[in-house]
Amino acid sequence: xxxxxxxxxxxxxxxxxxxxxxxxxxxxxxxxxxxxxxxxxxxxxxxxxxxxxxxxxxxxxxxxxxxxxxxxxxxxxxxxxxxxxxxxxxxxxxxxxxxxxxxxxxxxxxxxxxxxxxxxxxxxxxxxxxxxxxxxxxxxxxxxxxxxxxxxxxxxxxxxxxxxxxxxxxxxxxxxxxxxxxxxxxxxxxxxxxxxxxxxxxxxxxxxxxxxxxxxxxxxxxxxxxxxxxxxxxxxxxxxxxxxxx
Numbered sequence: 222x223x224x225x226x227x228x229x230x231x232x233x234x235x236x237x238x239x240x241x242x243x244x245x246x247x248x249x250x251x252x253x254x255x256x257x258x259x260x261x262x263x264x265x266x267x268x269x270x271x272x273x274x275x276x277x278x279x280x281x282x283x284x285x286x287x288x289x290x291x292x293x294x295x296x297x298x299x300x301x302x303x304x305x306x307x308x309x310x311x312x313x314x315x316x317x318x319x320x321x322x323x324x325x326x327x328x329x330x331x332x333x334x335x336x337x338x339x340x341x342x343x344x345x346x347x348x349x350x351x352x353x354x355x356x357x358x359x360x361x362x363x364x365x366x367x368x369x370x371x372x373x374x375x376x377x378x379x380x381x382x383x384x385x386x387x388x389x390x391x392x393x394x395x396x397x398x399x400x401x402x403x404x405x406x407x408x409x410x411x412x413x414x415x416x417x418x419x420x421x422x423x424x425x426x427x428x429x430x431x432x433x434x435x436x437x438x439x440x441x442x443x444x445x446x447x448x449x450x451x452x453x454x455x456x457x458x459x460x461x462x463x464x465x466x467x
Contacts, residue, residue: 262425276440288363288388295380301338320352347375365389386432395435399442408463
């Protein structure tokens, strides 16, 4: 009887480990050699001088007639354009002229009024929380101290600095979306946290210029250094900027 030949055992090959894909290192946010010898304080002073001439009417773009209206508008301005906020507040300020009127309004009604500014549910809650504190702790008046402002519902340092600088003449760096973007592109900070960006800009700018500097950088951000496509070719301070693009 013939024996059936055995089939050779399959050769088991060791599986190769998947190749490790190396993520390219992100370029360091450093100022090029051409500007490296320029002190940041001197460089930003030159920029502000040029921007003052370019934007002589630079100011807070949120329409308001009182510190309370500015406080409300700035809360609504989070993740929203100033133009849209102004469109919404035109009727909002007439309908809700004081903190108590916001508390008296049903949540759903207030949400509907501010819907176009985005994140309307959270913003409506912040407005009501802010108004509770204004009534209970400040007699409906907007406080003029940083620590008291940031203790209000929905109010961070950006909002507080805007109110302090514009309504009370107390200088503060307002780190909105434009200032945050430009501070990085111009090499004035490597931070992404708004509070840390604020500290970096405070170190290199005279205190009396803090609020107006914020308005000038915001104007530059709207006109030339936009988020999608900065127009470096026509920017008036292009020669002073390292153009660090994220």
